[in-house]
Amino acid sequence: MHVTINHTRVVYLIREAIQDFGLDLTDLTVYTEAAIGYPGYAPIIAAMAGAKKVFAITKDSNYGRKEEVSDFTYTLARSVNVEDRIEVIYERNSDEIAQADIITNTGFVRPIDRWMVENMKKTACVLLMMETWEHRPEDVDLVACRENNILVMGTNENDPRLKIFDYLGALCAKQLLNCDIEIVDSKLRIVGSGYFSYHIARELDAFGAQVLRV
DSSP states (O other), X not given: OOOOOOHHHHHHHHHHHHHHHTOOXXXXXXXXXXXXXXXXXXXXXXXXXTBSEEEXXXXXXXXXXXXXXXXXHHHHHHXXXXXXXXXXXSSOOHHHHHHOSEEEOOGGGOOBOHHHHHTSOTTOEEEOSSOGGGOOTTTBOHHHHHHTTOEEEXXXXXXXXTOTGGGHHHHHHHHHHHTTOOOTTOEEEEOXXXXXXXXXXXXXXXXXXXXXXX
């Protein structure tokens, strides 16, 4: 397993984001996933923001064995001196779920089903990590959350501090260049609607493409 990450830059960006968003998780317990690559920073971010305990669940996958993911996570944690607050786990356990104040709707945490919801403390919060309209019933049981008064929160991806849509054009440009499409003066057709197609078209137009939105 080989992962190329500019770790120094990522840590710098995490610290900037924690400051920009005023993220303070002091005395809170977070239940999230452990993973390989950039998604693997989720538990690191929580701990760097002050969480007293972070449970990071992982499993074997195409991206690596769970033991490799665990090693990757602890290596990241040691680099920023938060290893003592992160615990990588391999199975869902009611005791750990019951301790969590924040549960993220990320890969290995899912599904957040009725069993999981009924084991949460009443003050727990589920973070969708996406816009609310992107919610999938198979990911989070909203009925169980409502019945148990568990708060579920989405992400406002239009928040100017996130700049999510500003990255879309650059991402498409990278993929086009990887396909040996030079962009400048290329005739590109974008099939889509809403914010996504608008921002991609705007950025590719700025890069010199002839763009038509459909």
